[in-house]
Amino acid sequence: MHIVVEDLHKTLGTTKVLDGLSLEIHTGEVCVIVGASGTGKSVFLKHLVGLMKPDSGRISIDGEDIVHKSEREMLEVRKRFGMIFQSGGLLQSLSLEENVGLTLREVHRRSPDDIRDVVAEKLNMVGLEGRGDQRPSTLSGGQIKRAAIARALTTKAECLLFDEPTAGLDPLMAQTIDEVISDVNRKTGATTIVVTHDLISVFKIADSLHFIDKGRAVYSGGVEGFRKSQDERVRAFLERDAHGRDSLRASTQSGVQRPSAT
């Protein structure tokens, strides 16, 4: 899915949240949108799936404008996306297998046999094979994230959206989720958009990245260029993060790395 965003503006309340946001996302890539909290990243994702409309600007998907689509037309567009929510969004009363099959059952009305096969395949893809009978309450934070990814994969999404996928996870789980995201992108070829302020993730998984500051992209390009950027807004972000408050992190300014998994 090829996405072009041009000069997007959005004011919410009295805040100018998007202030001329322009960026391009290429088919099949892992695109990371990075920036401090409150810079409009989640608001941007909402525009992409039509949950919010801009005050002005253009968003095109595979060459087709989506800003002027009706709510009904947007339902079709939205089906092309798989969204992985921060909380995972699993229902406690259902087993893992039932949770992952939920969209196929409720939205796509697929037969139980079909659903069972697809669910097994997707659980396998995220490393949760054999856990279909478990309740969400018996899963770790990282496993819940993986289950949410498996569910998003059941509908053959062309574009996967992750909003802060590693937030609240310890470094090892965060590393596993990064690996699952890269792996799923490779295996499915789905365009993958990851919104995060986790620099460790950024450097590991991004094919391209856009750094958002005050509602606009002030750096777009590769990881190395970002690291070396002399833009003072980029430097401030990188240096702030390097001295960040998160004591679980082993990040340093020069080498950003999590403790290795054993």
Ligand SMILES: Nc1ncnc2c1ncn2[C@@H]1O[C@H](COP(=O)(O)OP(=O)(O)O)[C@@H](O)[C@H]1O
């Ligand atoms: N529905 C809303 N109404 C009013 N303000 C909002 C709304 N959603 C987000 N905002 C504001 O927009 C700004 C950007 O929010 P958000 O996109 O969630 O930031 P982040 O980059 O952390 O994801 C914040 O100041 C937030 O308070």
Ligand SMILES: [Mg+2]
């Ligand atoms: Mg957000």
